[in-house]
Amino acid sequence: MASDLSPDSTIYRPDGNSRRRDLVFVVNPRGANGRTGKEWKKLLPYLRSRLGGECNICESLTSGPCHAIDITREAIREGADAVIAVGGDGTLHEVVNGFFWAGKHVINHDQKAAPSTALGIIPLGTGSDFFRTLGWKNDSHDAIERIAKGLRSWVDVGVISGESGGSHYFINVADVHLSAKAGYYASRYKRFGNLCYVIGALQAFIGHQNQDLRIKIDDGEWEIYPQVTALCIGNAKFFGGGMKITPNADPRSGSFEVVILQDFKWYDFILNLHKLYKGTHLSVKNVSSRSVRCIEVEEIAGSGSIHVQSDGEHLGFLPRKFCILPAAIEMIS
Numbered sequence: 395m396a397s398d399l400s401p402d403s404t405i406y407r408p409d410g411n412s413r414r415r416d417l418v419f420v421v422n423p424r425g426a427n428g429r430t431g432k433e434w435k436k437l438l439p440y441l442r443s444r445l446g447g448e449c450n451i452c453e454s455l456t457s458g459p460c461h462a463i464d465i466t467r468e469a470i471r472e473g474a475d476a477v478i479a480v481g482g483d484g485t486l487h488e489v490v491n492g493f494f495w496a497g498k499h500v501i502n503h504d505q506k507a508a509p510s511t512a513l514g515i516i517p518l519g520t521g522s523d524f525f526r527t528l529g530w531k532n533d534s535h536d537a538i539e540r541i542a543k544g545l546r547s548w549v550d551v552g553v554i555s556g557e558s559g560g561s562h563y564f565i566n567v568a569d570v571h572l573s574a575k576a577g578y579y580a581s582r583y584k585r586f587g588n589l590c591y592v593i594g595a596l597q598a599f600i601g602h603q604n605q606d607l608r609i610k611i612d613d614g615e616w617e618i619y620p621q622v623t624a625l626c627i628g629n630a631k632f633f634g635g636g637m638k639i640t641p642n643a644d645p646r647s648g649s650f651e652v653v654i655l656q657d658f659k660w661y662d663f664i665l666n667l668h669k670l671y672k673g674t675h676l677s678v679k680n681v682s683s684r685s686v687r688c689i690e691v692e693e694i695a696g697s698g699s700i701h702v703q704s705d706g707e708h709l710g711f712l713p714r715k716f717c718i719l720p721a722a723i724e725m726i727s
């Protein structure tokens with residue numbers, strides 16, 4: 395693995411092997427309107443002085459959408475100890491997808507056993523919603539301290555399958571209909587920072603119609619949910635720049651929290667906005683929540699236009715199946 399550091403320092407691992415850790419930092423220089431690239435340049439000298447004594451630091455800048463997926467796969471195959479997503483939730487999402495290929499974990503060339511590369515995060519994006527669930531300070535120096543300690547814990551990942559047959563992974567929240575449409579529009583206004591989510595939501599409301607959906611939970615019977623406004627599948631709690639949409643979700647629980655909003659009008663959002671941000675909306679009329687391992691969602695009208703997004707990235711349209719993969723990735727924590 396490429397290293398810009400002298401190979402004289404080692405760390406001692408609990409398994410008795412002592413060697414320098416290979417850390418691959420996947421940086422989206424265009425994240426948060428270019429702020430990620432600027433902050434990263436300032437952070438790198440500190441990172442080198444803090445971690446350079448014990449780790450090989452490999453910096454890899456993304457050249458465009460999806461590049462982080464390829465960088466991650468390559469790093470895992472080459473045996474990196476950790477791949478660290480530097481940017482926002484979109485970059486984290488791509489790095490998580492890089493842990494998988496053709497429906498399976500990517501593995502180290504030399505090691506056919508369980509995956510050993512850990513996932514790390516330095517939050518430098520617009521929203522950094524996944525970070526909020528972990529309760530960590532949204533601070534890059536704090537994140538570097540965690541990487542220095544190198545403690546790991548397992549987290550669940552969601553896998554989405556659709557008509558095309560391919561699998562797509564998410565670590566934060568996947569959602570359907572209005573919120574997914576709002577996210578789709580918000581991505582066009584990232585230059586306005588967190589305000590992009592408000593603008594996206596306003597645009598999504600124009601011409602919005604609640605829809606009857608057919609839903610199957612944990613291989614039970616198909617049920618009809620009338621007039622669904624939004625359906626949110628949380629592996630973690632927050633989306634849309636700090637909205638605590640699935641407040642009981644926990645990425646270490648082995649299940650999703652699914653929150654369904656039905657028959658909401660635009661003014662219901664205004665009236666309940668503070669509750670959505672605080673995560674106290676589950677007692678509001680027409681809001682339901684349940685813990686699930688697998689959920690299939692289809693539209694009844696067959697328009698093919700009900701939006702789906704995962705971790706804030708537009709994924710396409712219904713139908714989709716969402717399943718939890720318990721303890722799928724080890725994370726630096």
Ligand SMILES: Nc1ncnc2c1ncn2[C@@H]1O[C@H](COP(=O)(O)OP(=O)(O)OP(=O)(O)O)[C@@H](O)[C@H]1O
Binds near residue numbers: 424427460
């Ligand atoms: N070099 C690049 N040029 C343009 N876009 C890129 C580049 N590298 C990655 N991307 C895309 O930028 C998207 C957003 O990146 P990221 O999540 O890091 O920042 P953000 O949108 O500001 O933060 P958040 O997702 O937390 O709101 C990613 O989904 C990725 O596809």
